[in-house]
Amino acid sequence: MVTSEIPPLQFTPTEEIQERISTLRKTFFEHKTRDVEFRLVQLRKLYWAVKDRSQLIANALAKDLNRPEFETVVAESGWLENDIVFVTRNLHKWAKDEKAEDIDLTWKFMNPKIRKDPLGCVLVIGAFNYPFQLTLGPVIGAIAAGNTVVIKPSENAPASAVVIQQICEAALDPSCYTVIQGGVSESQALLAERWDKIFFTGGASVGRIVAKAAAPHLTPVVLELGGINPAIITKNANPRLVARRLLWSKLMNAGQICTSQNYLLVDREILPLVIQEFKNAYNEFYPQGAKASPDYSRIINENAFHRLKAMIDNSKGKILMGGTMDEKELFIEPTIVQVDSTDDSMIVQESFGPLIPILPVDNIDEAIRTANAVMSTPLGIYPFGNKADVEKILSSTRSGGAAVNDSALHIPTLPFGGVGESGNGAYRGRASFEAFIHRRPITTSPSWLEAILSIRYPPYAGKTKTFKAASTLLPDFDRDGQKVTLGWLRYIFTLGGGSAKAGASRAAIVAADPDTDRKE
Template sequence: MDQIQDNADVIEPIFKKLKDSFCTHQTKCVKFRKAQLKNLLRGLEEMEQQFHTALEKDLGVTMFSSQMTSTIITKAEVENQLAHIDEWSKEVNVDTPFVIGPGSSKIIYEPLGVVLVIAAWNYPLYTGIPPMAAAIAAGNCVILKPSELAPHSSKAMYDLVTKYLDQSFYAVIQGGVEVSKKITTFPLDLIIFTGSPEKGKLVAKAASENLVPCILELGGKSPTIVDKDCNLNVTAQRIIQGRFTNAGQTCVACDYVFLHESIKDAFINEIKTELKRFFGENSQNSNDYSKIVTEFHTSRLQELLKDHQGQVIVGGQVNVNQRYVEPTIILQPKVDSKLMTEEIFGPILPILLFENINLVIEFINSRPKPLALYYYGSNSHHKKLLEQKTSSGALVFNDSVFHLLNPNLPFGGVGNSGYGAYHGIAGFKGCSHAKPVFSKSTLNIYPFNIRYPPFTKHKLQTLSLFFKFAELPQRHVINATLFFSFLIAMKVAQKKGYLKKFLELSKPYIDKLWKNANL
C-alpha cells in the first residue's frame, strides 16, 4: 500500500470541527452514544476479514491469532460499554454531612470534550478501538491516531470510523512522527496513549503545556516468578503464550523470569518441549508465529542478543530481512546488560535463578514499577508478600496477559509503566468528569446560621461540636429527629389522654383485622 502521509496540517480543521460539534451537546445524549457504539460493533463484525488481512500484512498473524488477540476481545470491550452505559451514566446521590446541611449532594458524570486516542502498533485494533469506545460511551468527541508502523491496520481503522461513525464527532488522523508530535500540542481534553515509557514522557510533556490530562499505558519490564511448587506444564505453557504471542510484542508480556533453583532443569526441559509443541521444530515455518513489525525493530532485538553474557539454551537466530527472531531463552544474563535493563518487546526470555523470595522482591523493587507482575506457584505466604511488598500495574497469580480480558478490572500502569486506567467502568470514568452538584436549602435559622459574623464564643463552641460529627450524614440526623419527635408526641398524647382514646376508637378495626388474618 502507499506510505501514510505525515501531514500535520490536517489536524487543526478536524480538531476545530470536533470542538464545535461537542458544543452542540449532542454527544451528551445517551441514546446517541448507544447508537454510535452499535454502529461501531456492526462495523467490527462486517470488517472482520479486512482487519485480519491488515494484521496479517503488518504483523504476520494468523486468522486465529487476529481473532483471539484483536477482533473478538475488541468487540467484547465495546459490548461491555454498551451493556452498562445506562447504569454508569446515571447521577449518583451521595450523603450530605449535617455540618454543611440541610441540602442534597450528587455526582454527575459528564464528558470531558475532545479525547485523543493514540494507538500502538503491536495490537493496533485493541489499543485503538476499546479506549475510543470508552470515550464515546462517556459522551466525548474522539480523534483516533493509529500507528504508522502498522499502516494496513491504520487504514482499516480509518475506514471503520469513516464509514460507521458520525464524522461530525469522531475522526481518524493518520500520519507519522510529525503528526504525532503536533497533535499532542493541541488543547485537547484528554489523551489516552499506549506505547513505550520514553514516548509516554514526550506525550505527557507536550500535554502539560495545555494542562491536558493523560491516561498512559507504557509497558516496561514485567517480571515473572516461577516458584518450586508450581505446576510445571501449566506454567511453561502460559509463560510461552505470554512471552511469545505476537512474537513477544506485547506490553504485558513476561519480560524476564525468576526461576527457583531447585526446579531449573525440570522447568527448562518443559519449556523446550512446549516450545516445540507450540511452534514446531522451526518456528519460522509455523503459521502460529508472528513477524517483528519492522526490520529496524528486528535489528534492535539482534543487538540485545549481544553482550548479555548469559547462556543461550534455546533459539538465538535472527533474520532481519524476513523480520524473524527465533524464540530464544537465555539463562543467567548479566543484570546490568541491555537485555535486563531495556524493555525487550520481542521473543526473548531471560531466566535468572533464585532461592530466597525476599531477594527477588528487593530486585523487583529496585527497578521501575512494571505494568504487570506474574507469580506461578501455590505458596500463600509468597503471594501475600508480593501483594504487600511490591507495586505494579497488576499482580497476577498462575497466568500471564489474560487478566486484560476482565472488563471488571482496571487496566493501567503505575510509576514508569504509566498512570490512569481504562477497560470497563474504569474507562468510562477515566473519560468523564465526576462533577459534584450541591444544592443547599435556604433554611437559615439556628444552628445553620452560626457560620456568619459577628462571631462569638458560643458560635465557635457550636461549630466545633458540629465538626466533631462532620461525617454524620444529615439523613441520620433527620431520621433521629423524627424518631424522637414521634416519641415526644406519643408521650404528650398519653399524658393528655389522647392515646387512650385513640386506642379505644381503633380497637374494633384492629380486632377485625386480626380475625381476618387468622382466617
C-alpha cells in the same frame, strides 16, 4: 459494501489538523455528544463496522505483523466487539447521577450528587502491536463518556491504520470523531494543541514526550506504557505449568505485548526442570519450528528486529534454546538465555519480542529483592508457587497488575493500567468510561434551610461555639492513636461520631483528654 483491498496509508495534511480539532471542539460545545442515546447509536454503529470488517482486520494484521487469525479474533476484533456490547449494556447505569455517599447527616438536606460530565475534546494515540484493541479500546470509553475524539493510529502498522480509519468513517459522526494519520510531524502538530485529555499507549520514551507536551496546558494524561515485568518461579511451582503458560504469553504476537514477562527469576532447585519443560512446550506448540508455523508472528519492522538482535548479541548469558534469526522475514526464533545479572542486556530494557532471559536465584527472598531492585516498576508481575509463596511475593512487590500462576492474563472488564514507569491511569470495561469523565459534585440548598445556613453570614460574634457544636466530629481515638471504645449512648446520640453532640459523647472525649474543656 466492504472491499477486501487495503489501500496504502495516506498521511493527513498537517494544515488540516487544526481545522478538524476546531470542528470537534465546536461540536462538543453544541452538546451533541452529551445525549446518552446519541452515544449508544455511535457505539452500536461502531460494533457493526468492526463486525463487518473482521476479515479485513485479520488481513491487515497478517500484512503488518503476520498475525495468526486466531490471535486476531481473541485479542482484536472479537475483543472489540465484546467490549462494545458490554459498554452499551451498562452505559445508562454508569451515566446516571449518583447519590453522594459517606457524608454527614447535616449535608444530606442539600441533596448532594455526583454527575458524570464528559471532559471535552480528547486525543487517543494508539500503538502498533495491538493496533485495533489499543486504539479503538480507549475510543469506546471516550465515546461512551460523551466526548468528541481525535484518533491517531500508529503509522508503524500501516495496513491496520487504514482499516481503523475505514471503520471510524463508516460508523461515526464526522463532526464528533475524526482520524488523523501520520508520523512524527503529524503527532507533533497534534500534541501542540490544547486537549481536555490525552490517552497514549506506547513506550516510556514517547510517553515522556507526550507528558511534557501536555504539561504547558495542564492537560490530564493517561499513559499506558510497558514494563520490565518479572515472573517469579519458586521451588514449589509446577515446572510444566510454568513453561507452557510463560511460553504462550511470550510467543503471542512474537512477544510484542506489554503484559508478558520480561525476565524469569527461577529458584535453582527447579531450574533444570523448568528449562526442560520450556523445550518440551516449544516442540509441542511448534512441531515444525516457529518459522514454518502459521501460528507465529513476525517483528513489526527492521528497527525493532535490530534492537532485539543487539540484545541477544550483547548478552553475556548462555543461549539454552532458539537464537536463530532471518532479517529478510523479520523472524526471530523464541530464545531462552540464562543470565547471571540484572545488568545483562537481556534485562535492562523491555524486550518487546520473543526473548526469555532466566536469572537463577537461591530462594524467594532473593527473587523479591531482585525484582524490587530493577529500575522500572512493572506493568505486571507473575508469581508461580504455593499459596504462601504467592502471598509473600504480592505483599512485597509493586506492579500495575498481577496474574498468579499465569502471565499476560487480564480480564477485559477489569481496570487495566500501570504504576510508576509502567504508566498511570486505567481503562477497560467501566474504567474506560471513568477515564474520560469528570465526577462533578452538585448540591442543592433548599430555601427552608436558610435558618440553619444563616450562621455562616457575618457578623460572626457569638457564633463559634454554636457552629462547633453543630459541625465538629469527635475523634474515636486517644492521643496515642489507640481506638476509644464507643459507649452505646454516645453511638446513638452522635451517630457513631457524627455532628450531633450529646453529654455522653463529651464525657467519653473528656475521659480520653481531660484538657478538652479548658481548650475550649
